[in-house]
Amino acid sequence: MSLPVPRSVLLSRALQLKCPQCGEQKMFHHWLSMYPVCSHCRLKYEREPGYFLGSIYVNYGLTALSTTLFYVTLHFGAGLSNWWVVPPLLTFCILFPLAFFPYARAYWLAMDLSFDQINDEPDIPPPGYVGPK
Ligand SMILES: [Zn+2]
Known part of the structure; x- marks a missing residue:
């Protein structure tokens, strides 16, 4: 059994x-x-x-948080009207989750491994394995 991988290394990967x-x-x-x-x-x-259902929560949460921050900054901070703020934010809400999809899954797996690094389901044989004779 290998040593546990530090959380910072898991997240970096x-x-x-x-x-x-x-x-x-x-x-x-x-x-x-x-x-x-x-x-x-x-x-x-x-x-x-x-x-990976949990990764959807990560993706949705970051999208909602980013959209809210952008809206508050652009509408209330910069004083832009909703006609200028909402269409780009709707586009962002569609494109950002697609762009972030692999990162949300990788983050989810890394966080899970940081708590539980035992791969206890080795049901897929290694390359070259031909089985018992
Ligand atoms: Zn690997």
Whole structure:
């Protein structure tokens, strides 16, 4: 069993969209599509069905917080009317969650691993494994 990875290292790897456990493999092969398992350390990314539901909360929370701060700053701070503030913010509310999607998932997995680093479901065989004879 390996030593636990410090939380700062887990988060750093998540920001790079790399496997938070080993930092050797990218987690996504397309922007919205991730590998099921790390090809280097065999970490299963989606640990159970619906595992990444929590990342949606992270994504939504950051989008709502950012939108609120932008609106308050632009409307009440800069004095812009709603006609100038709302359309760009609606566009932001659509595009930002798509752009942040992989980071929310990587952050969610990194935070989960910071509390529970045991990969107790090694049900995917390593490369080259042919099974019992
Ligand atoms: Zn890995």
